[in-house]
Amino acid sequence: LPTVLRSHAPAHHFAIISDSNVAPLYALPLSDRLVRDGLRSDVFIFEAGEPNKTRASWASLTDAMLAAGIGRDGCVIAVGGGVTTDLAGFVAATFMRGISLVLVPTSLLAMIDASIGGKTGVDSPAGKNLVGAFHFPRFVAVDPDVLRTLPDADYRAGLAEAVKHGAIADASYMNWLVANAVAVLRRDVGFVDTLILRSIEIKAALVSRDEREAGIRAALNFGHTIGHAIERLSNFTVPHGHAVAIGMVVEARLGEAEGVTLPGTASTLQRALEALGLPVALPPGLDPLRLAQATGSDKKVRSNLVRYALVARLGEIAGTEGAWTHAVATDRVVATLGA
């Protein structure tokens, strides 16, 4: 990393941002390595967990960096999962109106999703990622080796996004994931490398067609409108990837009910997710009406109608240029959730 940093993100002072779980594993050793290499580096740690992806954490990290004398010629290195890359990215985006950023994702989800596409942000009481900015990193350093320390539930949560990539853009990739579910779940090196590369390819292709999410990039929200509402109503006890897995099944059923999605898609998707050890049913006790209403504060709302990214069939997003999302009436959502 020191060599790549010198050539691709030169800075007077590196601010490594990491959470309390990942810092001792990777951030502190990385900082020591940079210092041994003659670079100036400090580590800034926040308490791990999605509930800490807040404006308060953002303000504390910013103030600590200011107190450490980091200036406009500083560079933020985010070392961690999606919470860290989102939060540290937002710190970099707003520090003295934007300083350079490098992402070192340590979770599968962050490697194939959160790190790709320039989105940064924090949660607020009204919902996830409602406060944020676009801020692209100088580069993303993906080292599959670090997945060795990733808890199993987190690894599987990342697989949900891989399934999503297949569902919206490449049916054969989704079939490959299912056919090799055992090797993928065992994290066999060749399979993990293939998965990471193919998922990044799909996401990067969509993002580079539409950096500011004015159009087709919305496809990446498949499963996320319901998914975010599940996360929020569960007070984030349901992990993001699990919520997205459930959300994809619900949204595929919604699409079928709307006549947008090929019948049978939801069932096939459900079996794929189950093969990869992911949940597909709503957590018990979640009220369909409250869940439908909770989608209302999502960013995908336009003109007061909640708009969904739906698939036409597996491997193909539904829609055309200028109309990649679909307004769905609340009673249809409630009925689908109830079923």
Place this chain on the structure above:
Amino acid sequence: LPTVLRSHAPAHHFAIISDSNVAPLYALPLSDRLVRDGLRSDVFIFEAGEPNKTRASWASLTDAMLAAGIGRDGCVIAVGGGVTTDLAGFVAATFMRGISLVLVPTSLLAMIDASIGGKTGVDSPAGKNLVGAFHFPRFVAVDPDVLRTLPDADYRAGLAEAVKHGAIADASYMNWLVANAVAVLRRDVGFVDTLILRSIEIKAALVSRDEREAGIRAALNFGHTIGHAIERLSNFTVPHGHAVAIGMVVEARLGEAEGVTLPGTASTLQRALEALGLPVALPPGLDPLRLAQATGSDKKVRSNLVRYALVARLGEIAGTEGAWTHAVATDRVVATLGA
């Protein structure tokens, strides 16, 4: 405004952000006008004053807009002085990763300075504007008529930036300001219009050469390194424009001491500022060493040396491409301040 908004910043919902002084004068009437015209509009008010240009105000405004159901297709209209355009601009920059923004400056300073160039941000305990983002407005609506309600001290504070524009880019403009000081101070319509247009031309030309302030845009910081430190040490009791006026004289003297600035420049500049009713001496009781140290947390710091934008002579910034700022040793700053 309704017509221009429809063509240049179409939105489902307008969020007019204004402070407690300006809201009753201009924001509430504007909102009524938009509603009468069939547009959806709400007014969001924060307590007037630079001490309220904070992350806390930013968070409250954001949460109020979220509670009002404003989405990505919303548009922020900032109505007020520089505090309002900076703060409301930062709300727009970070609301759902950036929504459209329109600026309606109501102070001279905001018209010729804060509204031009895409800078948004808030203050933090460590200094002014250390937290922020670049976010350009769809358009800026400047109506010189609103200056009728601007208090005299605020009007004169705006003149300091006009003098700066002359000092860094156009000596004849600065001479015009001094020669017509009486008419300018009386706010005679023709003179005010000329001043606003010429200042916006100068600032816009510099900004469009260097949107992200990587180079020559730094010229606009002339007077601001010392100026910001004066503001902060006075707990913002010295208005921005007054602090900049004093800062320009100090920085001209610094430039003379460094051999960068033509001897006599500081005295001429001082007389010009005095003719326009602006302060040119440090507030009593301000310790030179503390003031010099207070410049250390400014964004213009690079590699731990405070860097100043200096003039070669009146009407001409000192420097060349790639080197528009000058590192000045702290003891030189202390000596100049002491004198």
